Amino acid sequence: MIDEYPLVTVIVPCYNHEKFISESILSVLNQEYRRIELIVIDDGSNDQSIDIILKLKEQFDFIFISQENKGISNVLNKGLAMAKGEYIAFLASDDYWLPNKVFSQIAFFRNHPEFKMVFSNAYIVDNKSKIIGQFQNNFSIPFPVVSFKDIALGKKTVPALTVMVHKEVFLSIGGFDENLMIEDWDMWLRIADRYHIGGVNDVLACYRKHNSNISLIRLEDMTKTRFRILGKWQNKINQRLYNKISRNLEILAMSELGNNPLLKEYIRPTFQKMLNSRYRRLFFKYYF
Incomplete structure (x- = not known):
């Protein structure tokens, strides 16, 4: 009580x-x-x-x-x-x-x-x-x-x-x-x-949940914002965790933006990231 x-x-x-x-x-x-x-x-x-x-x-x-x-x-x-x-x-x-x-x-x-x-x-x-x-x-x-x-x-x-x-x-x-x-x-x-x-x-x-058709411009802005937020933590958290967050954000960006040219600003493939099957699949589907 x-x-x-x-x-x-x-x-x-x-x-x-x-x-x-x-x-x-x-x-x-x-x-x-x-x-x-x-x-x-x-x-x-x-x-x-x-x-x-x-x-x-x-x-x-x-x-x-x-x-x-x-x-x-x-x-x-x-x-x-x-x-x-x-x-x-x-x-x-x-x-x-x-x-x-x-x-x-x-x-x-x-x-x-x-x-x-x-x-x-x-x-x-x-x-x-x-x-x-x-x-x-x-x-x-x-x-x-x-x-x-x-x-x-x-x-x-x-x-x-x-x-x-x-x-x-x-x-x-x-x-x-x-x-x-x-x-x-x-x-x-x-x-x-x-x-x-x-x-x-x-x-x-x-x-x-309504007006579910999010514009491409908004998706681009959201992608940029997520990576800006990640950038705040670059020197504050351990590199392994930072890389995992970056990998997840890259997966999300590829899922939302497809083959949008904006991806080239943010996609940074590494051996560790490529070990993730979803990352690997999306990378070869959209990045090229």
Whole structure:
């Protein structure tokens, strides 16, 4: 039983999600856990999102800010600067939580005070909130440690909508990198490098999958960003781990980009990488 109920700040960045923003906000307001500070920041939406948020604000007590479009990392950092909670959680405006999400994670922190971040599994839903899949990690019980290596090599998937972090972490390592388009992976690596991260096998949130046709330009930008993030660790981690992460990113790049000329900037085949059957197959299929 939890003796104390610390304040939890929830940051909801919104951008053109008029179809989903109401469900997202209400999933926070309807949590079983009541000590929640909700901060909703619209990042230059040009649909009806702001009108919907304002109507909800008339009914419920939460903080709302509207700004020109500055990007997701800027919004998250603005929310972090305002947050009064002892713990911080994030929820995209097209996703939503199950009612026990916050309560379950506060209970986790109380039972495992050595952890400073926790995340969970999540359902994948479609436009109508129908379950179509799941982010499924298998965490060790009773001590569910998730390491830097687990996150860097993709052994554990961290759905951002399931994450809760102690505020002291951000005060120590700083906010999200506003120069990156994959701000979450960069942040989880930075946290894992210095703090204990835990994972729970419960499904506590629902990730919305829609508009699945990602443009080639976006895939190219994501590839560039992943390797930029990797570059941050070149002189901070051992060379063997660095090479394994690089191999995995190269596999992902070849899978997503096919025979795109951009690959020649990032594909660096070595004998060790070629020992991986998937790497070898993709290399000979696309690189030439």
